[in-house]
Amino acid sequence: MLCSTCRLRPPVTADGRCLLCAGPAGAAAPMPPAPAFFAPQQYLRSPEGLAKAVVVLLAVVAVADVLAVAAGLNTRRVLAAGLANDFATYDEAAVTFADDLYAAASSLQTLTYLATGVVFVIWFRRVRLNAEVFDPSMQSMRPGWAVGAWFVPIGNLVLPRRIAGGIWTASAQTNTDGSRRTVPATVMNLWWGAWVCSQIISQYTARRYWGAGQPQEILDTTGLLVATDAFDIVAAVLAVLFVRKLTRMQGERAALGVYPLSAPGPTERAHWGRAH
Template sequence: MLCSTCRLRPPVTDDGRCLLCAGPAGAAAPMPPAPAFIAPQQYLRSPEGLAKAVVVLLAVVAAADLLAVAAGLNTRRVIAAGLENDFAAYDEAEAALADNLSGTAGVLQTLASLATAVVFIIWFRRVRLNAEVFDPSMQPMRPGWSIGARFVPIADLVLPRRIAGGIWTASAQTNTDGSRHTVPATVMNLWWGFWVVSLISSQYATRRSWKAEQPQEILDTTALVVASDALDIVAAVFAVLFVRRLPRMQGERAALGMYPLGAPGLSGRADWGRAH
C-alpha cells in the first residue's frame, strides 16, 4: 500500500498519508510498539535422533564396563588364589585367560568411549544452538565452546558443565506471563559429578597399575580399576537420563513458539519433527 496523496511512499497515518504528505502532524504520529516477543524458527532443529544414538552408545559403554568389572574381579580371584600358596600351584592357563579377558574389555571400553564422545559432542552442539534461539542471554559462553571446551586440559572438568547449565535453563518452558519455569537440574548434576569422579579415579587407577609389579600391588590396583569402571557405569546411567530429558525440554519449549526479542534465526520454519 502507498500514500493516498503522492502514491510514492508507505503510509504512516490513519488516513493513509505518508510522513511528508501528512506534515508536522504526521511526524508526531506514534509508531506501533514493537512486539515483546517474536517466534524465531530458522535454527531450531530436533536433537531427538542424535539423542537416541547417544543413548545406544552409552548402553554399549555400560556393557563394556560391566565386562571390564567381570574381568577385573576374575583377575583378582586368580591372583588371590596364587598368593594363598605362594604361587606353588599357579594355573598359568587360567592367568593367561584372565589377561586376555581384561585386554579385550579394555579395547571395547576404548572404542565405545571414543564413539560415544564423538556423537555426544555433536548432540551437545545441537542442543546448544537451540538454546541460543531460546534465550542467548542465558548462555555463559559462545556456541563454539560446546565443542572446544572438551579439549582444554583441566578446564574440561568445569566448562562443559557450565555450558550445560545455560542450555538447561534456556530450554525450560516459560510461563504464560513470560516468567521462567525452573526445572531442577538434579539429573544433570549427578551425571556430571559421577563422570568427573569416574574420570579422575580411572586416571589414578591406570597410573597405579602401570607402576604395579608385585602380585599384591597388582591385586590392589585391580580393585581400583574395578571401582572406577563401576563409577563409569553409574555415570553412564545418569548421562542417559540427562540426554533423554533435555530434548524433551527443548521440544516443549519449541512448542510454545515464544522466544526473547533479538534471538538469531528470525525467519524460516522449525525442523523439530525431523532429526538430522
C-alpha cells in the same frame, strides 16, 4: 537497560519488562534492536535423533563396563589364588585366559568410549545451538565452546558444565502463558559430578596400576580397576537421564513458540518437525 523484573533481557513494554516477564501481553510490543553480543536468529533443529544414538551408545558403554568388571574380578580371583600359596601352584592357562579376557574388555571399553564421546559432543553442540535461539542472553560462552571445552586440559572439568547450565536454563524458561519457570537441575548436576569423579578416579587408578610391581600391589590395583568400572556404569546411567531430560525439555520449549528476541516463524517450527 535491562528488564525491570528479571534484569536479564532488553525491555519491550512501557513498564520496562522483557517479552518473557510481560507474558502474552508483551508479545505484541515492538522489539528494540538486539544488543551487539546477541547472536543472529538461527533455525531450530531437533536433537532427538542424536539423543537416541547417544543413549544407545551409552548403553553399549555400560555393557562394556559390566564385561570389564567381570574380567577384573576374574583376574583378581586368579591372582588371589596364586598369592594364597605363594604361587606354589601356577595355572598358566588360567592366567593367560584372565589376561586375554581383560585385554578384550579394555579394548571394547576404549572403542565404545570414543564412539560415544564423538556422538555426545555432536548432540551437545546441537542443543547448544538451539539454546542460542531460545535465549542467547543465558549463554556465557560462544557455541564453538560446546565442542572445544571438552578438549581443554583441566578446563574440561568445569567449562562443559558451565555451558550445560546455560543450555538447561534457556531450554526451560517459559510456560505456555509466557511466564518464567525453573526446572530443577538435579539430573544435570548428578551427571556432571559422576563424570568428573569418574575421570579423576580413572586417572588415579591407571597410575596406580601401571606403577604396581609386586603381586599384592597388582591385586590391590585390580580391585581399584573393578571399582572404577562399576562407577563408570553409574555415570553412564546418569548421562542417559541427562540426555533424555534435556532433549525432552528442548522439544517442549520449541512447541511453546515463545522466544526472547523474536517470535519464531512457521519455517522454524516446521524445521524442528522435519528433524524428527
